[in-house]
Amino acid sequence: MADNLDFDTFLKVDVRVGTVLRAEPFPEARKPAIKMWVDFGGDIGERKTSAQVTAHYTPDMLVGKQVVAVVNFPPRQIGPFMSEVLVLGLPDDAGEIVLLRPDQAVPNGGRMH
Template sequence: MHLLHDTSAAPAPAIDFDTFLQVDIRIGTVISAEPFPEARKPAIKLKIDFGPGVGVRQSSAQITAHYQPDALVGRQVAAVVNFPPRQIGKFMSEVLTLGFPDAAGEVVLFGPDRAVPDGARLF
């Protein structure tokens, strides 16, 4: 089992608050989603609107076990917006869409339980 999916693992080493603030986690609304059959692992290509400060960014997300592309449009998701872009095949993933593993290790997206403004930052 992958360490990040191990719910019995001890917490990561302690960090200070300033280190936490370096990770820029924002809310955005999915404006388009389409299958990504060329990806090595099953994935969906997302375009996410993070509001005027960050803009629209794209992400490759391995979320096919629980989500269909059409059902994702309009959904708010959380993502790390300040990682360097990552080339995945011919697709450039610009943000890391966040989720938690279910009991089988499949990704369940992380998002607010109420609507918040696109671009809102996690604190």
């Protein structure tokens, strides 16, 4: 279990929902991954990321799906690709990532409570 943190620290993590506009394979990544361009609406707009989710998803499956991501981490260089957000997921029984997603459509940019 991780260390406890106070509520003010939790509020600093900006977790939002967005819709995948475009997705494509990322063959240059060290581990199999998919590049995604996600629309978070409003002031955040479109951001890109890569995610190691190839066990359960193809690029075509992701387009139009809503995902949950941390949008206030600094950008991170992943090989030749600059990742701007961290899409969130959970491991299945085999350790493969399953994306966190709302079970109903919600407005892009909605912040996690």
